[in-house]
Amino acid sequence: MLETQALDIISVNIWQILISLANLAILFFILKRFLFKPVQKMLEARRREVEQLYGEAETAKEQAEHDKSIYEDKLAAADDEARDVVRHAMTKANEMSDEILADTGRKVSEMKARAEADIAQERKRAVNALKDEVADLSLDIAEKVIGREIGEEDHRALIDDCIKDLK
């Protein structure tokens, strides 16, 4: 074992002071270079990543809201369209039913008119036929009664007058 001299309890030594000063400066650079720089670099990277994530989230949210508004618009448009379609269909149906009703009415009245006309015609015809029949009959009867031919023309006029009176 070495016998070692010791310093006095307070002994100022300029070189030791300088070495200690340099020691602190060196330790400052060590801490700056090997502790603070890497950690701060990492923190900065983390901050940037967080910011980026936030930005991405924000854009995604904006996109979603944009999409949502588009869909809502589309939905509203579809709703309107459906209502339009229904309204259109209803008006069309109403129109059609009106038309059909009017058509039917017209047809019915037409048919009625034709029927009436037919009836009138038939009646006329029947009357005429009857008239002819009556005239012929009366002519026959008169021929038989009188026994002679009378001027047909005069006769017919006479019978017609007669029938007119009958009427």
Place this chain on the structure above:
Amino acid sequence: MNESVTADMSTGANTAKTEQTPTRKRSKKDLLIDILLCAGMILPLLFAIVLKVLNRPAADGIEITGAMIYLTVNLPLQPLYITEAQVNSWAVMATIFFLCLFLTRNLKVRGTGKRQIVAETVVKSCDKLVRENMGDRFASFAPFVAAIMALSALSSLSSLIGLYPPTSDINIVAGWAILVFILITRAKMQGGVLNYLKGFTQPVPFLTPFNILSEFATPISMTFRHFGNILSGVVISTLLASALQWLSGLVLGWIPVFGSVPWLQIGLPAIFSIYFDVLSGVLQAFIFAMLTMMYVCTGFSEEDYNARMAKRAARRAAKAAKAQEK
């Protein structure tokens, strides 16, 4: 503590099992580097202890002396003594260096490793402390304050493993205080050298010598505050140990063999060292760092800084306007 360590190891083993072979190889390499870094942290201190054990002091007993001289180098003015205190402070620096490397290994942006959390906490709290006490414009002082705290606290705490605490050597602390003084002066001179010199004649020219005296009193008071606190702890510890040895001999000395061991030295000095070594050491480191921050940031006040910045901006604007005219 033990439980958490074993839990960690078991989870580590599980992940290693599930991982592929190349990653396991890499983790082995990682482990090797970690072991080397840990060795780098411990070996300097062990070396200092060995050096101390090999060199017995000339005067044994309760004599209170300064640091042991390992080596004398002849230089002009004064011979340079490489003492225990110097060697121990280098050992502490090496330990801090390897600790930094150990903590900042494998930093990840999304990492949540224990080391990373420790490194982040240290950096963030130092940064916050400096920003709160000195303002944002002195944010670059954070590593310096961290260096002062780490060096001072670990130097003082090195007495716990039987080393001579470098902080109880006046030269060590004086070196730090002088560096701080240089920084204070630099901060004061940022307002202009003439302003700095004019500051000595404020508030009345009559006070100039006192102002100069008080300027130099700052590093001296910082030195003696720190050095005296740690040295007093060492002195009291030594006195207490010798007193207990004497008491032990008095009470138990009559027993053969058994009585020759200073039994009373066991236990009680440890309780005192909680204050004198741990609390006082850490507290003085904190005080030294706080004083550094206070002195530096009051050397160049925020208003001066803002005024100077405004002036500089105005000058630059004027120069730009002139250049545009041309």
